[in-house]
Amino acid sequence: MEFSLKLAFSVVAIVLTLVTFIPYIRAILSGAIKPHVFTWIIWGITTVIVFFAQLEAEGGMGAWPIGVSGVITCFIALLAFLKRADISISKVxxxxFLAALASLPIWFLTSDPLWAVVALTGVxxxxxxxxxxKAYHFPHDENVSFFVFFVARNSFAILxxxxxxxxxxxxxxxxxGACLVLVLMINTRRRLVWA
Structure with a gap:
């Protein structure tokens, strides 16, 4: 019984991943959304590695949505670069980006999935x-529902x-937590920009 419930939660999380990413990818292709390429490169690398760390820590089918997300996230990073969506890169x-890259060797040095996940979550x-x-300065360039769906997807992945x-x-x-903060910030900035 518990296995089938866990499988159902994993399937729901994967479906939410697809439901979230497909319109986001379409919006990138149409030019309506301009994701920041560095963000998506960092997210792609970390998500794929966390997927493998979760598998090693016996996360089982709960790790599958993270793996699917990792592959699609890497694809979005590629699209962001190819479409020149937002390749403006500040010193910050x-x-x-450099902090993210500096944290990745922890996975190789410790060979411990806990420390890898801690480091990669920080990254x-x-x-x-x-x-x-970017969203602070251009709050209308991001799709709020995308991040709301990720709150739901990660909730089901945990279940x-x-x-x-x-x-x-x-x-x-x-x-x-990060998606909730981002959604609140975008909604607040949108109200202030329109005021």
Whole structure:
């Protein structure tokens, strides 16, 4: 019984991932959304590595939505670059990017999925930096529902986990928090910009 429930949560999380990303990709292709390329590169790298770390920590089918998301996130990074969506890079963006790259060797040095997930969650949260900076100045360039869907997707991914530990829960829980902060900031900035 529990297996089928976990499988259902994983399927819902994967469906939410697809439902979220497909319109976002269409919006990129049409030019309506201009994602920040550094953010998506950072998110793609970290999400794929966290997927493997969750598998190693026995996250099971709860890790599948993270893996699907990682592949699609890497594709969005490529699209952001090819479409020249937002390739403006400030000194602060370089700091976020370099901090992300500096954190990645922890995975190789420790060979411990917990420390890899802790480091990569921090890196992924740093990846929000360029998007937060951009969304603060251009709040209409981001799709709020995209980040709301990610709150729901990560909630279902947590419910689908076969084993609960800091290693398996930290990443999706942190992304829930970051997405909620981003949504609140975008909505606040939109009201202020229109005022």
């Amino acid at each position: 963006d370089w700091l976020f 992924d949260l740093l990846g929000f930096g360029p998007t937060i900076r 689908a986990l076969e084993h609960y530990s800091v290693t398996t829960v930290l990443f999706p829980a942190a992304i829930i």
